[in-house]
Structure formats: C-alpha cells, structure tokens
Amino acid sequence: MVDVARLAGVSLKTVSRVVNGEPHVQRAMADRVLAAVAELGFQRNHMASALRAGRASATIGLIIEELANPFYSTIAHVTAEMARDRDTLLLSASSEEDPVREEQLLRDLCSRRVDGLLVVPAGCDHSFLNSQVEMGIPVVFLDRPGTNIDADAVLLDNRGGARSGVRRLVADGHRRIGVLLDSVDVHTMRERLAGAQDALADAGIGYDGALVRDGVRDPATAAAAVADMLTQPNPPTAFLALNNRITVGAVQELWQRGSDAALVGFDDFELSHLMPRPLTVIGYDTRELARRAAQLLFARIDGDRSRPRTVVLPTELVERGLTAGRLPR
Amino acid sequence: MVDVARLAGVSLKTVSRVVNGEPHVQRAMADRVLAAVAELGFQRNHMASALRAGRASATIGLIIEELANPFYSTIAHVTAEMARDRDTLLLSASSEEDPVREEQLLRDLCSRRVDGLLVVPAGCDHSFLNSQVEMGIPVVFLDRPGTNIDADAVLLDNRGGARSGVRRLVADGHRRIGVLLDSVDVHTMRERLAGAQDALADAGIGYDGALVRDGVRDPATAAAAVADMLTQPNPPTAFLALNNRITVGAVQELWQRGSDAALVGFDDFELSHLMPRPLTVIGYDTRELARRAAQLLFARIDGDRSRPRTVVLPTELVERGLTAGRLPR
DNA sequence: CGACGGTCGGACAACGTTGTCATACTCTCT
DNA sequence: AGAGAGTATGACAACGTTGTCCGACCGTCG
Numbered sequence: 166m167v168d169v170a171r172l173a174g175v176s177l178k179t180v181s182r183v184v185n186g187e188p189h190v191q192r193a194m195a196d197r198v199l200a201a202v203a204e205l206g207f208q209r210n211h212m213a214s215a216l217r218a219g220r221a222s223a224t225i226g227l228i229i230e231e232l233a234n235p236f237y238s239t240i241a242h243v244t245a246e247m248a249r250d251r252d253t254l255l256l257s258a259s260s261e262e263d264p265v266r267e268e269q270l271l272r273d274l275c276s277r278r279v280d281g282l283l284v285v286p287a288g289c290d291h292s293f294l295n296s297q298v299e300m301g302i303p304v305v306f307l308d309r310p311g312t313n314i315d316a317d318a319v320l321l322d323n324r325g326g327a328r329s330g331v332r333r334l335v336a337d338g339h340r341r342i343g344v345l346l347d348s349v350d351v352h353t354m355r356e357r358l359a360g361a362q363d364a365l366a367d368a369g370i371g372y373d374g375a376l377v378r379d380g381v382r383d384p385a386t387a388a389a390a391v392a393d394m395l396t397q398p399n400p401p402t403a404f405l406a407l408n409n410r411i412t413v414g415a416v417q418e419l420w421q422r423g424s425d426a427a428l429v430g431f432d433d434f435e436l437s438h439l440m441p442r443p444l445t446v447i448g449y450d451t452r453e454l455a456r457r458a459a460q461l462l463f464a465r466i467d468g469d470r471s472r473p474r475t476v477v478l479p480t481e482l483v484e485r486g487l488t489a490g491r492l493p494r
Numbered sequence: 495m496v497d498v499a500r501l502a503g504v505s506l507k508t509v510s511r512v513v514n515g516e517p518h519v520q521r522a523m524a525d526r527v528l529a530a531v532a533e534l535g536f537q538r539n540h541m542a543s544a545l546r547a548g549r550a551s552a553t554i555g556l557i558i559e560e561l562a563n564p565f566y567s568t569i570a571h572v573t574a575e576m577a578r579d580r581d582t583l584l585l586s587a588s589s590e591e592d593p594v595r596e597e598q599l600l601r602d603l604c605s606r607r608v609d610g611l612l613v614v615p616a617g618c619d620h621s622f623l624n625s626q627v628e629m630g631i632p633v634v635f636l637d638r639p640g641t642n643i644d645a646d647a648v649l650l651d652n653r654g655g656a657r658s659g660v661r662r663l664v665a666d667g668h669r670r671i672g673v674l675l676d677s678v679d680v681h682t683m684r685e686r687l688a689g690a691q692d693a694l695a696d697a698g699i700g701y702d703g704a705l706v707r708d709g710v711r712d713p714a715t716a717a718a719a720v721a722d723m724l725t726q727p728n729p730p731t732a733f734l735a736l737n738n739r740i741t742v743g744a745v746q747e748l749w750q751r752g753s754d755a756a757l758v759g760f761d762d763f764e765l766s767h768l769m770p771r772p773l774t775v776i777g778y779d780t781r782e783l784a785r786r787a788a789q790l791l792f793a794r795i796d797g798d799r800s801r802p803r804t805v806v807l808p809t810e811l812v813e814r815g816l817t818a819g820r821l822p823r
Numbered sequence: 824c825g826a827c828g829g830t831c832g833g834a835c836a837a838c839g840t841t842g843t844c845a846t847a848c849t850c851t852c853t
Numbered sequence: 854a855g856a857g858a859g860t861a862t863g864a865c866a867a868c869g870t871t872g873t874c875c876g877a878c879c880g881t882c883g
Contacts, residue, residue, distance in 0.1 A: 166839065176863045181841060189861055206625035211605040212541040212551065213839035217868050220841095222541065224585070232574055238567030245561055245588060254585050254602065256553070259574060273583065276540040296535035417768060436765045439746060495869065505833045510871060518831055542869035546838050549871095 166209075172201040184209050215278075225462065226274035227257040228267060228284045235434065236409070236451055237285070240307065243455035244283055251463065253280065262351075264288035275302055281462045286311050303465030307458045309352040310475065317465070319458040319476045323353050323431075326447040326480030327360030327405065328367075330429040333445065333482060334403045335368045339427060343394045343401035345381045345411045357407045357431055376401055387414025395424060403427035409434045416440050438485055449480045495536065502530040513538050544607075554791065555603035556586040557596060557613045564763065565738070565780055566614070569636065572784035573612055580792065582609065591680075593617035604631055610791045615640050615681075632794030636787045638681040639804065646794070648787040648805045652682050652760075655776040655809030656689030656734065657696075659758040662774065662811060663732045664697045668756060672723045672730035674710045674740045686736045686760055705730055716743025724753060732756035738763045745769050767814055778809045 170180045175198060182190050183198040184207075190198075201207070215222050225248055229237040237259075245255040256279060260267035267287045274282060275297045282294075282304045292313040294304055304311070306318040334342055344361050346354045362372065375397070378390045387406065391414070394401055403426055404419075406412040412430030419426055420441045430437075433448035457476055499509045504527060511519050512527040513536075519527075530536070544551050554577055558566040566588075574584040585608060589596035596616045603611060604626045611623075611633045621642040623633055633640070635647040663671055673690050675683045691701065704726070707719045716735065720743070723730055732755055733748075735741040741759030748755055749770045759766070762777035786805055 177839095178841075178863060178865095179861090182862090185841085191861065194861085206629065208601070208605050208626075210545075210607060210839050211602075212607060213545050213868090214841075215868095216539075216542050216545060216838095216870090217840045218842080219868065231571065233564075233568050233571035235562075235564060235567070238564070238570070239562050241567070241570075241586075242560065242562035242588065245586065249587070252602075254587055254599075254606075256583050256585050257570075257574065258578070258583055259571065270583075272537070273540075273581075276537050277583075278539060278541060297537075300535065413765065413768070420768075436742065436768075439742070439749075439765075439768075439770055441768055441770050506869095507833060507871075508831090511832090514871085518829095520831065523832085539869055542838090543871075544838095545840090545868095546870045547872080548838065 166207065168205055169198065169201045169207045172205065173197045221280045221466070222278050223251075223253045224256050224277065224279045225253055225466075226271075226277075226279040226282045227255055228260055228270055228274075228282070228286075229257065230262055230285055230287065231259045232257060236432065239451045240285070240455040240458075243452050244459045247456065247459040247463070260285075260287040262287045264290075268293065278302075281305070281466045283307055283458055283462055284311065285309060288312070291316075303462060305458050305462040305465070307454065315473050317458075317461045317473045317475070319454055319461065319478065321353075321449050321454065322477050322480050323356035324360035324363065326449070326482075327357040327407070327431060328364045329480070329482050330405055330431070330445070330447045331361045331364035332367065333484070334405070334427055334429060335364060335370070337403075337427065339401075339403040340370055341373070341376060341399065341401045341403070343391070343404045344377045344407065345387055345390055345404065345415065346377070346379055346407040347382055347411070349379055354407055361405055361407075381411050381414075384410055384414030384417065387411040388418035391415050391418040392422070395422070395426070401426065403429070406430040408432050412437075412444070412446070416442060416444060433483060437483075443485060445482065445484045447480050448483045449478060454478055495538075497534055498527065498530045498536045501534065502526045550609045550795070551607050552580075552582045553585050553606065553608045554582055554795075555600075555606075555608040555611045556584055557589055557599055557603075557611070557615075558586065559591055559614055559616060560588045561586060565761065568780045569614070569784040569787075572781050573788045576785065576788040576792070589614075589616040591616045593619075597622065607631075610634070610795045612636055612787055612791055613640065614638060617641070620645075632791060634787050634791040634794070636783065644802050646787075646790045646802045646804070648783055648790065648807065650682070650778050650783065651806050651809050652685035653689035653692065655778070655811075656686040656736070656760060657693040658809070658811050659734055659760070659774070659776045660690045660693035661696070662813070663734070663756055663758060664693060664699070666732075666756065668732040669699055670702075670705060670728065670730045670732070672720070672733045673706045673736065674716055674719055674733060674744065675706070675708055675736040676711055676740065678708055683736055690734055690736075710740050710743075713739055713743030713746065716740040717747035720744050720747040721751070724751070724755070730755065732758070735759040737761050741766075741773070741775070745771060745773060762812060766812075772814060774811065774813045776809050777812045778807060783807055 166177060166180050170177050175194060180198055183195045227241060227244055232238055241257050248255050258270045264287055284304060285307045286309050290313050291311040294314055298304055304316045306316060310318045346358055349355055381387050381390050404415055406415045409432035415428055419428060429445045431447045433446045437444055437446055495506055495509050499506050509527055512524050556570060556573055561567055570586050577584050587599045593616055613633060613635050614637045615635055619642050620640040623643055627633055633645045635645060639647045660671060675687055678684055710716050710719050733744055735744045738761035744757055748757060758774045760776045762775045766773055766775055
C-alpha cells in the first residue's frame with residue numbers, strides 16, 4: 166500500500182479510501198490510485214484489515230467427522246453456500262472422531278478468530294469452548310449435542326426414526342430383528358439403538374443381546390456380521406442397519422446370499438433406490454439440518470443473545486421396493 | 495495480551511515468550527504467566543501473529559466445483575489431511591462452474607494471504623493469477639489445466655481412458671455407440687469425447703453426430719437422452735457416459751426399460767458394483783490425484799522454484815458384471 | 824575487586840491496514 | 854466580505870503480536 170501511495174503520489178489513507186470505495190475522493194485522484202494498484206498488482210491484506218478495523222474475519226469454522234463422507238460433505242456444501250451469501254468463507258477440518266484432535270482444531274480455529282463455529286462433536290467435554298463463547302465466538306452443534314456447554318444444537322429425531330423403522334418390521338411380522346451399529350460411544354448410535362428397543366418394548370418383544378452387534382465400522386464388517394448372524398441357530402428374519410455404511414454392507418451380503426431377510430437402514434443415500442434388493446430407509450433432510458444450523462449460527466453472529474435452542478428435525482420412513490426407483494434430485 | 499501481562503506483572507514480550515515456548519524465561523515467571531493466561535482465557539491471535547512475524551497464514555485455499563460431489567469432497571478430504579500434517583487448515587469454496595465466481599473466490603483467498611492455492615478451474619482465463627504467483631502464492635491445478643498461466647497441474651488421462659472404454663465396446667462388436675456428455679465447454683469432457691472418437695477412428699467407424707448428446711447435466715437428463723436415443727431409428731447398441739452422474743441416469747433408464755444395451759461409464763463411484771445391471775467403468779485414483787497435487791503445492795510453498803510440471807495419472811478400465819461385486823475399501 | 828559471560832526481562836518499532844481528527848480548500852448565502 | 858457548510862486530503866495512532874536490541878542481574882574466575 167505504501168508503494169501504491171508513492172506511485173500515485175498520494176497518502177496511505179487515500180489509497181485505503183479508494184480501495185474500500187469510500188466517498189470523498191476526487192475522480193482524477195481515484196483513477197491515479199487505481200492505475201497504481203493495477204500496475205503493482207496490489208491486493209489489500211485481509212488479515213491486517215480485519216485486525217485494524219476490529220472487524221470479523223469473514224470466516225466460519227466447521228468441524229465434522231470426515232469430509233469425504235457424503236453426509237458431512239453435504240453439510241459442508243450447504244454451510245459454505247450460506248456463508249458465501251455473507252461474503253464469508255468456510256474453514257473446514259475433520260476430527261476423525263478423535264476428541265483430542267477435535268479440541269486442537271477448535272482451539273486453532275478460535276485463535277484464527279473465526280466469526281463462529283459449526284461443530285459435529287466427537288469429544289465428550291466441550292467446556293473449554295465456554296470461554297470462547299463468552300468472548301464472542303458463537304458455537305452451534307450439529308447432529309449431536311455438545312457436552313458441558315449450553316449452546317445451540319440442531320439434531321435429528323434419531324430415536325423416533327429408529328423406532329418407526331422397527332415398528333414397521335414388527336408390523337410385517339418380524340420378531341427376531343438384528344441390529345447393527347457402529348459404536349455405542351457415539352451419541353447418535355445410542356439414540357438409534359434406544360429407539361429400536363422402544364419399538365421392541367412397545368411390541369412386547371424381549372431384548373436379546375445376541376441380536377445386537379456393536380463395532381460395525383464399515384461395509385465389510387457389516388457384511389461379516391450379517392453372515393455370522395444368519396448362520397447362528399434361530400437367526401434374525403430382519404435387520405436394522407444404524408447408518409448408511411452398515412446398510413451398504415448388509416445389502417451386499419443379503420443380496421449375494423439370496424437371503425430374503427428384510428432390511429431397514431438408517432440414513433438415506435444417493436443411490437439407495439438403485440440397490441439390487443428392496444431397501445427401506447429412515448431418511449431425513451441433511452440439507453435442512455445444515456441450513457438450520459447455519460441460520461442459527463449467523464443469527465448469533467449478528468448479535469442474537471437469546472437462550473440457546475435445540476432444534477430436532479423429523480425423520481421419515483421411506484419404503485421402497487425394487488421397482489420404485491426414482492431419479493435423484 | 496496486555497491484560498495477561500498486567501495480571502502476571504510482566505511485560506508484553508515475556509508473555510509472548512511464554513506463549514510461544516521460547517527459552518530464557520524463569521520457571522516461576524512462566525508459571526505466573528501461564529496462570530494469568532488460564533485465568534483470562536487468553537488465546538493468541540493467529541492473524542496478528544502472522545502479520546507481525548511475516549509468517550505464513552498456515553492456510554491453503556481450495557477451489558472446486560461443488561463440495562457435495564463425492565469426487566470433490568474426496569479431494570477436499572485428502573488435501574485437508576495432508577495440510578493437517580503441516581498444521582495448516584483448508585479454506586474451501588465451490589465455484590459452481592461459474593468463472594466469475596471462481597475469480598472472486600480466488601481473489602478473496604489471495605487477499606487472505608493463503609500459503610497456496612489448489613484449483614479445479616472453471617474459468618477460461620487465469621492470467622490474473624500470474625501476479626499472485628510472482629508474489630509468492632503458488633497455484634496447482636487439479637483435474638483440469640489452468641489457462642494463460644504457467645503452473646503445475648495434476649490431470650487424469652481422460653483421452654486415453656475414454657479411448658480404452660470405447661475400444662472395449664468395439665471389441666465386443668458394437669458399432670453404434672451413443673456418447674453422453676455434460677458440456678464441451680468443460681476441458682475434461684472435450685478430452686473424453688476426443689478419446690472416444692480416437693477409438694472409433696482406430697476401428698474405422700465413421701462419426702455420426704446423432705450419436706453424441708451434449709448438455710447432459712444430471713441423471714434425469716441422462717435418462718431422457720438414453721430413452722430418446724433408443725427410440726430413434728437405428729438406435730445405439732451401447733452407451734458411453736462421460737461422467738458418473740450421467741452413468742447413474744443411464745443405468746437407471748436401461749435397467750427400467752430392460753434394455754440390453756452395453757454401458758461404459760467414466761468415473762468409478764462408491765456403489766458402482768451394486769448397480770442393478772452390469773456396469774463397466776473407467777476408474778482412476780481420486781485420492782492419488784489429490785495427494786500428488788497437494789505434494790506439488792507443498793513443495794512450492796517450501797521454496798521449490800523448478801519449472802512447472804504437468805502430471806498425468808492413468809485410468810483403468812474396470813470391467814464388472816452383476817456378480818462381480820466387491821466391497822468398497 | 825573488577826571483568827566477564829550467561830541469563831532474564833523490558834522498551835520500542837514494525838507488520839499492513841483503517842478510524843479519528845485536523846487542515847485546506849471551495850461554495851453559497853446573507 | 855465574512856460566516857457557515859461541505860468536500861477533499863493527509864498525519865497519526867492504533868489493532869495484537871513479535872523481532873531487535875539494550876540493560877540488569879547473577880555467579881564465577883583471575
């Protein structure tokens with residue numbers, strides 16, 4: 166900027182005024198400045214500008230589990246779009262479900278003075294964020310609530326969704342329903358499992374530990390679990406897969422064995438209607454989830470000081486057969 | 495920091511030393527400072543720090559077409575992971591294939607003094623980036639080369655891939671092959687179309703404009719195009735879909751009609767092995783694409799001043815039938 | 824006892840920008 | 854002509870941090 170000022174023969178402040186489109190600069194002088202800017206390829210330093218003006222950094226931070234997962238990348242995309250409408254960019258990072266890493270990333274984002282944080286929490290204690298919130302960096306939790314912190318959250322009706330899925334299976338006459346889940350350490354998994362158990366209890370079906378498989382982290386494990394359960398005595402006649410990766414593995418295994426066991430999966434996914442066997446899923450609107458969270462965050466950034474809210478979005482049982490294919494979007 | 499210094503009864507510089515772990519501070523004094531830091535919840539301002547120290551911002555910018563698309567989200571994920579190994583965060587934005595928006599975003603990223611840029615270009619002129627490169631912000635193009643700029647690029651062998659796909663169809667006896675593409679405005683599409691025509695020319699099959707459909711932007715359009723082409727006189731006996739969204743639409747339409755037309759799709763995708771009809775795809779390693787680009791960028795950031803390189807990664811024809819399902823990963 | 828080397832702490836300027844205020848000039852109106 | 858209002862420009866400090874340099878203090882050795 167000093168160079169531009171020198172080349173145009175004006176003061177620093179005049180350059181600043183021209184660059185920021187402030188009024189009260191003569192046309193001729195502005196042109197001289199713009200010419201100098203063009204010649205030197207000057208570009209305002211956004212960091213210095215925000216520092217001096219005490220302005221927001223026009224950045225929001227997003228912590229998710231893994232960017233490559235379609236669920237999270239949809240969230241990232243929607244929030245980035247909404248941010249763009251406010252000339253704000255998205256700084257995103259994956260926690261990989263590691264609480265330590267999550268805290269590191271969150272601290273890093275805070276030290277960069279992001280305007281706000283959108284977090285799909287992995288950790289079990291977010292109390293260290295309280296001081297940041299007090300100091301003006303609002304936080305909104307997504308998909309799972311934060312712990313030891315009173316902040317906004319936008320969640321899904323995981324319990325209700327799982328309950329309606331199992332209720333459907335029970336209505337179809339199933340009494341032995343295998344449940345496959347990632348890990349009870351994850352809040353959403355606990356909720357979904359509880360919902361499944363609600364439905365079983367509603368139907369007066371007792372709990373059978375042999376029908377619940379924990380630690381199913383990927384499609385291959387899911388396939389193996391299905392195979393194993395089907396070869397036990399008194400096997401399940403239906404399965405509930407508690408996330409989309411598990412569903413994919415289960416679909417594959419059931420299809421390859423030619424098994425006619427029923428399957429309900431939590432999470433819809435892009436090609437679910439093209440799977441090689443009928444697949445009923447518990448769906449929800451991922452974009453709406455992200456949209457609501459971003460709206461809440463921006464309201465906080467704009468000064469909303471009302472009490473933290475928790476929004477729970479509904480799920481929907483999408484019953485589909487082989488021929489019910491519809492094109493996405 | 496002023497408050498911390500006052501509370502600890504030391505000077506600013508001493509606080510700075512403690513916060514940055516510099517040596518030559520007595521244990522007792524350091525403890526006093528740390529206590530004050532904890533009490534006040536002080537967190538170093540990364541922007542001011544980078545500004546003063548002339549240090550890098552520990553941020554890289556990524557411009558892609560659309561974050562919600564699995565291809566791009568994989569790229570984002572891999573680059574974010576590699577960045578994290580350098581304590582660098584990823585500032586990502588979607589161009590939505592809009593050259594104007596792309597330029598705005600790139601300028602914004604430059605004004606934030608990112609350490610480097612990773613770009614899947616949408617625009618047709620990137621000469622405005624030349625001055626930024628000169629001023630020390632390296633740029634690496636991904637998937638498509640930049641225009642009017644001499645910069646690194648990591649590309650796929652689009653032409654060779656399409657050629658091998660069509661060669662396969664020709665070897666199976668097909669002579670009328672329908673080609674579906676997004677837009678000839680996109681570099682990768684032009685290359686893939688050229689590859690298809692190479693293979694046809696190799697086989698001595700003349701060009702028939704009626705067999706090429708442009709402007710197929712989504713699955714629904716692809717399905718409609720397939721339906722239309724199949725109801726023309728002398729219809730194609732095989733299709734080449736030049737990206738994964740087109741492939742999905744084509745799969746769906748062929749399957750619903752019970753058509754036995756062959757189908758080869760460019761781009762592999764997660765559930766391609768579970769599609770309801772045999773699907774041969776032209777695959778490649780998206781993660782490797784991102785990895786190589788990030789490696790190049792970090793080398794530039796670390797001072798590599800050698801001549802810009804263009805890396806072309808191979809594609810692979812993945813021939814799959816209904817029963818050849820394999821689990822992903 | 825004086826000099827010396829090492830350790831520790833602080834004053835000050837600077838990074839690139841903008842808010843505040845002061846100044847100089849130009850109109851217009853009485 | 855002089856007051857008053859508005860416009861155009863610049864000098865300077867400040868944002869939060871750190872690099873540079875200088876000085877104070879300590880112990881040790883000749």
